Amino acid sequence: MDLSINSLSYTYPSGVLALEDISLQIAYGESVAIVGQNGAGKTTLVKHLNGLLKPSSGKIQVGGWDTADHSVAELAIRVGYVFQNPDDQLFQSTVWSEVIFGPKNLGKAPDQISELANAALQAVGLNTSAQKHPYDLFASQRKMVALAAVLAMDTPIVIMDEPTTGQDYSGTQMVGQVVESLKKQSKTVITITHDIDFCAEHFERVVVMAQGRILIDGGAREVLSQTETLAQTYVEPPQLMRLAEHLGMGTMPLTADEFVAYWSLR
Amino acid sequence: MLYWLSAWVCGSGKTLNEIISLQQVTYTYPGTSTPAIKNISLAIPAGQFCAIVGGNGAGKSTLAYTIAGFVPHFYHGTLQGEVSVAGIKTSSTPIHDLVSLVGLVFQNPFNQISGTKFTVREEIAFGMENLGIPRDEMAARCEAMMALVDINELAERFPLGLSGGQMQRVVIASILAMQPQILVLDEPTSQLDPIGSREVLAAIRQLSSQHQMTVLIIEHKLEWLAAYADRIIALAEGTIIADGSPSDVLSDETVWERGVGLTRYTLAARQARAEGRWPAGLKLPVTLEEAIESFQAAR
Numbered sequence: 125m126d127l128s129i130n131s132l133s134y135t136y137p138s139g140v141l142a143l144e145d146i147s148l149q150i151a152y153g154e155s156v157a158i159v160g161q162n163g164a165g166k167t168t169l170v171k172h173l174n175g176l177l178k179p180s181s182g183k184i185q186v187g188g189w190d191t192a193d194h195s196v197a198e199l200a201i202r203v204g205y206v207f208q209n210p211d212d213q214l215f216q217s218t219v220w221s222e223v224i225f226g227p228k229n230l231g232k233a234p235d236q237i238s239e240l241a242n243a244a245l246q247a248v249g250l251n252t253s254a255q256k257h258p259y260d261l262f263a264s265q266r267k268m269v270a271l272a273a274v275l276a277m278d279t280p281i282v283i284m285d286e287p288t289t290g291q292d293y294s295g296t297q298m299v300g301q302v303v304e305s306l307k308k309q310s311k312t313v314i315t316i317t318h319d320i321d322f323c324a325e326h327f328e329r330v331v332v333m334a335q336g337r338i339l340i341d342g343g344a345r346e347v348l349s350q351t352e353t354l355a356q357t358y359v360e361p362p363q364l365m366r367l368a369e370h371l372g373m374g375t376m377p378l379t380a381d382e383f384v385a386y387w388s389l390r
Numbered sequence: 391m392l393y394w395l396s397a398w399v400c401g402s403g404k405t406l407n408e409i410i411s412l413q414q415v416t417y418t419y420p421g422t423s424t425p426a427i428k429n430i431s432l433a434i435p436a437g438q439f440c441a442i443v444g445g446n447g448a449g450k451s452t453l454a455y456t457i458a459g460f461v462p463h464f465y466h467g468t469l470q471g472e473v474s475v476a477g478i479k480t481s482s483t484p485i486h487d488l489v490s491l492v493g494l495v496f497q498n499p500f501n502q503i504s505g506t507k508f509t510v511r512e513e514i515a516f517g518m519e520n521l522g523i524p525r526d527e528m529a530a531r532c533e534a535m536m537a538l539v540d541i542n543e544l545a546e547r548f549p550l551g552l553s554g555g556q557m558q559r560v561v562i563a564s565i566l567a568m569q570p571q572i573l574v575l576d577e578p579t580s581q582l583d584p585i586g587s588r589e590v591l592a593a594i595r596q597l598s599s600q601h602q603m604t605v606l607i608i609e610h611k612l613e614w615l616a617a618y619a620d621r622i623i624a625l626a627e628g629t630i631i632a633d634g635s636p637s638d639v640l641s642d643e644t645v646w647e648r649g650v651g652l653t654r655y656t657l658a659a660r661q662a663r664a665e666g667r668w669p670a671g672l673k674l675p676v677t678l679e680e681a682i683e684s685f686q687a688a689r
Binding site for chain 1: 444445446447497498553554555556577580581582583584585586587610613646649650651652653654655657658660661662665667678681682685686689
């Protein structure tokens with residue numbers, strides 16, 4: 125289930141050129157974070173991966189399917205997409221009906237639907253809120269409902285658009301655990317995020333975008349330490365890399381554990 | 391350039407040491423049985439840049455609404471205790487009289503855009519129009535505030551057609567244009583890129599110190615708060631669990647555990663301590679500067 129983007133350009137109907145000649149190959153099982161300033165084209169790019177947008181030019185393939193030839197509904201079997209704003213995604217009157225909507229429409233068996241829905245709600249800490257109306261929850265919890273609704277579809281590729289926005293510390297940690305669990309299941313996880321510390325801790329590969337183009341693409345450690353290039357797109361290295369830099373440490377850490385390990389070795 | 395700002399605050403003619411005062415405030419939303427904030431007493435001096443932190447559901451937004459008068463005037467419910475801003479009791483002052491005193495930036499910018507204006511410039515003027523600010527003055531403030539949050543190029547755009555991050559800049563500009571003495575912001579930079587949110591926060595911080603504008607900000611960006619806030623108030627389950635300098639509040643373990651979290655600098659120091667590599671008595675750092683110093687000292 126590899127993803128392949130070749131020479132993708134996209135112009136909005138308004139005439140704004142949002143993506144310019146993007147090529148990106150993502151192998152099945154990779155965890156990829158897309159970072160970059162507001163308006164860089166991050167959301168426009170990922171909306172192409174489940175067919176919500178079709179290329180103005182270029183080609184996108186999801187496990188060999190050309191997105192131009194498949195509907196969003198067909199692509200939903202392969203690609204789950206969690207909207208940035210849950211209010212754009214949620215429409216049912218209970219959390220439970222929201223979470224079973226996806227797997228039901230994918231034609232899964234009733235037992236499997238309950239199993240997937242329960243596991244998804246458990247993963248986001250909402251297992252006791254299944255019968256609540258999504259709009260009776262906090263905005264941060266509604267975001268978790270939107271995430272659970274996509275997790276329950278059990279797609280091989282999961283895309284999350286700014287999943288930690290508005291989440292508190294434990295909410296962000298919970299999203300991190302969801303990412304780790306998807307990685308463990310060898311699924312492809314793609315996220316857009318402004319939270320660079322979260323990005324460093326959970327994603328192996330980082331794609332940096334600016335003005336509709338890819339600025340850098342590579343391993344998290346190598347990409348996130350490029351202070352000057354990141355600054356071009358309003359991003360700065362994670363806290364612990366900046367600290368390591370100031371302390372003159374040679375190896376850049378991605379996590380607190382790594383930081384202490386490298387620091388202790390000196 | 392910002393010559394007209396000199397009238398901000400000083401124009402009120404009144405200097406109050408405690409511009410915000412809450413005494414034993416408990417508030418319960420209509421249709422609920424548990425208070426969202428419980429027995430809160432708080433005094434904030436004029437000009438302070440004060441952050442409210444805490445987990446989701448801790449009562450942060452409710453506290454913000456209470457100071458801005460939305461509680462009880464808009465949300466109704468049961469308010470006990472006394473809230474006053476600039477010496478005025480909010481519960482007996484209509485919200486249209488409070489708006490010129492306290493500006494509130496909502497958590498969701500989409501909810502704040504008036505929906506009645508076709509351009510960003512007009513949207514920023516909306517609040518000022520309702521306050522009866524003279525036309526030339528409005529025009530000057532519009533331009534100055536757009537420059538401050540770097541949205542000049544959006545001036546002619548349709549407000550509801552903007553991205554979330556752009557909308558956040560617009561609503562901040564629209565509230566600042568009214569020159570409130572007190573500015574209350576509920577996660578104002580949640581949709582901005584990292585350096586963009588730093589710039590917007592720095593602009594607000596600068597206005598606060600230049601014009602003695604009191605700021606109360608709800609933010610999850612602890613690293614920024616640790617470096618720039620004068621004071622941090624931590625909430626959990628509707629009550630204040632810590633109140634003090636960023637370095638005291640954010641290095642307090644009992645605070646981390648209650649939904650507030652900690653910066654990666656503190657996290658790394660805690661990890662070093664867990665591995666027995668942190669000298670006893672050395673305070674855990676909360677900012678980059680503190681971390682550089684203490685990790686050097688800890689070696």
